[in-house]
Amino acid sequence: MTPLRRWLQAFAVHGVLLVGVAFALYPVLWVAALAFSGSNAPEPRVLPWPSEPTLAHLTEVVGATADDGGETIWIFGRQLLNSLVVGAATALVGVLIAIPTAYALARFEFLGKRRGMGVLLATQMFPAVASAIPLYLILESAGLLNTRTGLVLCYASTAVPFAIFQLRAAFEAIPVDLEEAAMVDGATRLGAFVRVVLPVARPAIAVTSLFAFMSAYNEFILAATLLDDSKMFTLPVMLQRFVGEYDARWEAFAAGALVVSLPVMGLFYVAQRHLVEGLASGGVKG
Amino acid sequence: MRPWRWLVAVLVATWLLPAAARATDRDGRIRLWHAWRGEEEAALAELLESWDGPTVEVLAVPYDALSSKLGSAIPFGEGPDIFVDSHERLGEYHRRELVADVGDAFEDGAYVGEAVDAVTIDGARFGVPLSMKSLALYVNDDLVAVVPGDLEGIAALAETLPEGVVALAYEANNAYAHAAILHACGGRLLNDDDSFGFVGPAAETSIDVVLDLLDAGVVPREADGALVTNLFRSGKAAFAMSGPWLAADLATPEGDAVRYHVEPLPLLARTRGRLQPLLTVESAMLSPSGAARPEVRRFAAFLASSAAAARRAERARAVTARTDTPSADPIVRAFAAQGRAAVPMSTRPAMRAAWEPANKALRKILRGDAPVTEALVEAEHRFAMVMRPPPPARSPTILLVVIGGALMFGAVVLVQRARTRAFREQVRRSIPAWLWVAHAVFVVGVLVVLPLLVGTATSLFGGPPGDVHYVGAANFVDILTARGGPLLASGSFWLTLLVTVLWTVVNVALHVGLGLAFGILLARPVLRMRAMYRVLLIIPWAVPNYVTALAWKGMFHRQFGAVTGATMALGDWLGVTIEPIAWFSRFSTAFTANVATNAWLGFPFMMVVTVAALGSVPKDVLEAAEVDGASRWQRFRHVTLPMIGPSLVPAVMLGAIWTFNMFNVVFLVSGGDPDGTTDILVSEAYRWAFTRDAQYGYAAAYAVLIFVLLSGITRGLDRIGAAAKAKVGP
Amino acid sequence: MVEIRLRAVSKRFGDTVVLDGIDACFPDRSFVVLVGKSGCGKSTLLRCIAGLEEVTEGGIEFGGRDVTRLAPRDRDVAMVFQSYALYPHMTVRRNLAFGLELRKEKRAVIDARVAEVAKLLEIEHLLDRHPRALSGGQRQRVAMGRAIVRRPAVFMFDEPLSNLDPTLRNTVRVDIRRMHDDLGATTIYVTHDQVEAMTLADVLVVLDRGVVQQIGAPIDVYRNPANRFVAGFVGSPAMNFLDGRVVDSTVELAGGVRVPLPEGTPAVAAGKTVVVGIRPHDVRRDPDGTVAFVVELVETLGSHVHVHGRVGDAVFVAAFEGHTGPKRGETLSLVVDRLHLFDPETGVALR
């Protein structure tokens, strides 16, 4: 290849990639610009650059307080903590429940395995609309409405099947020899699982947990329905306030959106290497 | 291990502390829900400081979400003791027993007649009137010297106004605003016998009036609330027909943005009727448990008291419904006067069902998409569809016999298998494995399978909440026959299915196309800044779904959206004026907006999958092809693509399922606009469950149909995947 | 350091019979090689002995102790896997120490033994690496080290050399045998390579389709194969098989060639049809030879030549000493020094 051709090719490749990056980044920057814009009468803007730059919206959202029986509490902090706790608990519960199950599905033959997998797969095609109300009734009878535990259980209902599929594929990709070597070396089945399989599957487990965390952290319809105490709210429910049908406060929404999205984007950045690995190990075969 | 312990400790702590706190101090409190914002919310906070009763726990709920939250909390003993909502929802609440008689909280003789009527059902009071809201006429005093007495006079003024100034700004395609003109023509949105009112001569006359105004350029096309505010605030409208919220928006720290006053709506010379806006009486309502507590009733009376009304008027220009608290504020007085010349919104549950068809018909006509009569008749039909009596109850005998038979058969088969030795041997072997899955079977059974089974069973039931009965397959028959209407009528299952399929195909094609393109570029053997590109291109995946949807909705916003900005900048550059496009008023543009959003948020997944798949293509095969003389394109087409195909198929399948059920984007970006044409099956199911009279059975039937469709699709794709795999080998 | 006894061991996966009634006794400290074609059940048998697979029927004893239902860890065995199965998340040091840690050995003991084994295998410089940073040969050594360090009663190897390149294979093979002699444990070694089998084994077990074909010292198996399968499998190049009929003290091959039965050939009733097995090394060029051999291809190995050609219509291979062979197209006359007779139906050696 001539130098000219090589140069042209590099130019084309980077050109296309830069267009892609612009496409991917633009909405994010646009929201960021809106978040830092001072004017209350929004004008059409093309360049994602704030007009009358201000931190007012950000401080309003982040510094939100509420009155709790005479005490002023930092409500935003509460809600952030709620989001993190609910997300972490969902990831923990979902992955802990899924790990042994996925392992059994990957390694053992047993009665009911195929049928069980079929049922699990089928449940994934059912839109949540239909099961939301029965789920609500179940939570109600357990006295878990308007609690974070109830919310976590709801999220677990989607996180568990997802994690089972992901982790089964990950476990299947681990050579059986490793466990057998451990068992010959003197481990029980459980010991081999804990000391060899789990450490080897760590990247896959991390990615699965991350996804479970994100799905819970990002969810808003269920949270908006189930929670009715602003001290219990997760951040998405808080955001909902800013974009009501009759009065939308886009700048405040944008500021809130930024604050909400940043943690997950950070996590995503940390995990993105393992992400490809996890998916490559057959994770998407769900 | 240490970080885990730390995490568990935090979890336990955050769990237990608030729970413990709750157990002790919620009792005795009063829980109040409201949808107030801004000054009204501030007024409430001020009022609460002077309340001397039990602690009030306040929750602000978005107006759109309030009624569904109430409906899902109060029946279970959760939710508020007292809540503030518009009176027109009372009928529905009453039917569902979410409200109770307010008893001694209602002060006889203290309120204007319209307000009293508004909260009265069958002679009992179900709310305490707090304030009245209606439209009225805002007049820009800089542009208008003498206010004409009728609408025609205002239209005539248009000629005299400066360039770029409209005569009257109001939300012409919103049935709520249009009702004022409809009333002037002698019509009603809902008749007293619960039949659809927005049809027939009066309705047609009212639309003629509006069409004339639009054609003459007196009224801006496709204005929404924000545009009305903008036009009037910037002095680009001589008159505005709007509610008290506009006055709040006009206020700035340095005084009002424009010089204006408010007066009642004018006459309509053509019919000699007066424009009468719909009246909403914001009332404090009590849940059954709240109404039983004297302190809650006392609190309701406190909220409705003269002092409270004065505070709200002063702080938020709220128009009181009390007769004994006149305000000095001329604007409040004008709205109070308008309130006595307004038509209280009907409290009947049917009112809720009337909005959607009325709005759709109005928009369709004003856009010029359909002849007046035809559109109105169609609206009437839609209303009838939602309001039609639930299917008759059927005896569930057949179902029970079938289920019983199936159970019996299953039991017999099981017993017979259990008798064989091989089966017992299998059971013995399976026991250790069962120990590994038992807990998950329980959890998934309770949290996933059981709700689904109940949900599926729901599809065989019908009727409003509180009067649910078994209806057999009637829901399915209704859906599949489009309730007797034409099969491809707008809103029918089949048309929605068509849109859903189009939606899925277009999106998946875009995801795969963009994902492949960027994935292939990223997987190039030599690429500078690969890591940076990958991180940046993956960003859309990391952004929460609903944030993405709302952000894109903002970008397509007609007033300040980036897309609008871009077209206008383009126009400036070309030297022509390009009118901002109302993206959500046409199917093609609304659909495009949805697709753009979804393509953005979905392509990184495919890209990552592609990169992973490309990584597993053995180099030697490609080199063999190169040695064989294949060009770069041929190598891609005949070697790479067939080899990564099988690992893409599951991802495509997953993507197709996600897209098929991508509720967030459709619901939040276009919201089904225009006319529900961009709705897909899931969002349609959601509407039946949560906005159309809570027809859960109907929604569940939709869900079952979606399930059947998706199973079919995945099975088909699975077969394609298996075939592709068989071709390439393991 | 135990004697291993298998009693009618059978293994089925569902309906497929993988091992069918295997009886055997391997003396203490012997080097046992299980050999057979791929898929014949060697690994399965090994795994049954290790306890990784449950036998469907039959029993296994280690030194008189019934271990049939014991878990692998209770059998005091160590195994080197074909894939090596090194724990990817542990350093070489921890890979070696893992088995001892599981057995709750004292730290000092563990360290001492790991050091000792690392020295023995010359992998001391690798101890702090992870397996992914090792070459194939190094991994193999670590896998062996992991087995040795535990000082088990029984060593097991499942095709440990198949992932190494040929030259390395020879040295490691010698190492394994030496290690066995030094450690004095009982070793069971699986391979499909009969050269490996012959060179390593004290006891050779030839398996086919889950059935033991013959057990014995390698030389016995080579000299007196029990049946046609064993005869064809053991020895390189493989034995030639020709159809024939016993006439008087000769055997008449198809095409009328008569081969005199050499001394020591078992007596067989005249007129019986047989399969004649002749090892390539058991023929000589001799002008008096009765067997006409048409040369088609000559392979020179240095010390030997392998000559491919035909006897009558049948394909035949002969091996001669020296480095110069006949030419293509030449016809040689051969004398047969030794031959084997097999029953044409059952394949059993006629004795």
Ligand SMILES: Nc1ncnc2c1ncn2[C@@H]1O[C@H](COP(=O)(O)OP(=O)(O)O)[C@@H](O)[C@H]1O
């Ligand atoms: N877990 C299993 N399930 C079913 N069949 C198996 C299983 N393991 C091995 N087999 C079958 O048993 C036979 C013997 O396998 P194996 O012992 O691995 O052969 P090899 O002699 O090559 O080591 C093969 O035909 C194989 O397909």
Ligand SMILES: [Mg+2]
């Ligand atoms: Mg094998």
